[in-house]
Amino acid sequence: MILITTPGKVGLEAARLLAQQGKDVRVLARDPHRAAVLEQEAVQVVEGDLDAPSTIDAAMRDVKAVVLVSPAVPAQELNVIAAAARAGVTHLVKVTSKASADSPIARQRGQAQIEAGLIASGLGHTLLRSNFYMQNLLMLAPAIARTGRFGSSAGAGKVGFIDARDVAAVAAEVISSPATHLNRTYLLTGPELLSYSDVAATLTTVLGRDVAFEERSREEDKQAMVSAGVPEPTAAMNAHAVSLIADGEAAWLSDDLPTVLRRRARTFREFAADHVTAFS
Ligand SMILES: NC(=O)c1ccc[n+]([C@@H]2O[C@H](COP(=O)([O-])OP(=O)(O)OC[C@H]3O[C@@H](n4cnc5c(N)ncnc54)[C@H](OP(=O)(O)O)[C@@H]3O)[C@@H](O)[C@H]2O)c1
Incomplete structure (x- = not known):
């Protein structure tokens, strides 16, 4: 079991x-x-x-x-x-x-x-x-659907976003054949480094309408998360983590996922296409 x-x-x-x-x-x-x-x-x-x-x-x-x-x-x-x-x-x-x-x-x-x-x-x-989950961007989806804009304090920092479904796929593979993966650490990322401006460009293509990214402060990020229902201390911690993206904290990629799963990781474009309804 x-x-x-x-x-x-x-x-x-x-x-x-x-x-x-x-x-x-x-x-x-x-x-x-x-x-x-x-x-x-x-x-x-x-x-x-x-x-x-x-x-x-x-x-x-x-x-x-x-x-x-x-x-x-x-x-x-x-x-x-x-x-x-x-x-x-x-x-x-x-x-x-x-x-x-x-x-x-x-x-x-x-x-x-x-x-x-x-x-x-x-x-x-x-x-x-794992690096940042693509699913974090779903928190921004209502604003994107309503206004065609979203903000973040990540600036021009890049992120090796990973689809949480791929993290689950690796967990399922590893727990199915644990001896192969005993006491190993895998670094899990998607296939590409993307800035939030790159995210906006991909959403523009996939949704077929303009989506714009605007820089905002860490405090504004926190308030947006609180408004979305995230408890204040968690919002403060998450906003701090996002602000570190601007310093390159999440600008890392790894080949561990394709090595373990023998397939490539999902791209952000695929993720966006699977979540068109949420962003629309
Ligand atoms: N988000 C990211 O970008 C990211 C990146 C790298 C790693 N991670 C790691 O991923 C992990 C989170 O995974 P996730 O995103 O799959 O989680 P998630 O979607 O946020 O779900 C958390 C789950 O924990 C349950 N839970 C909370 N408190 C509980 C309690 N006291 N007893 C039983 N269940 C409880 C929640 O149940 P309720 O529905 O009842 O609240 C919910 O089902 C963390 O270790 C995080 O550091 C996240």
């Missing part, structure tokens, strides 16, 4: 891919309705909370492999790692981002703490360290 710890962007798609390969998959969900889309697939959905270790222990029954993907709150993910060790799990795939104990970004410090806990646990593991 494979346990996937949340039905978010990566977790839902990984569950779907694994179920289609005939694997036994269970998804832990705080609200099982969020995983309703999996009803068509042979996926077990169990109610649980990453803040409640007893519910994680219950979800670990007969589990040999875990895909750990969540908002990366250290106490929650360390709960999962401890429960996996108790349950005799043999391999854990952790979805992560840049991680550094002295980063100004709290999430990156948290990821470093979680990764250190995972290594100390002695569990067989694989780290999937």
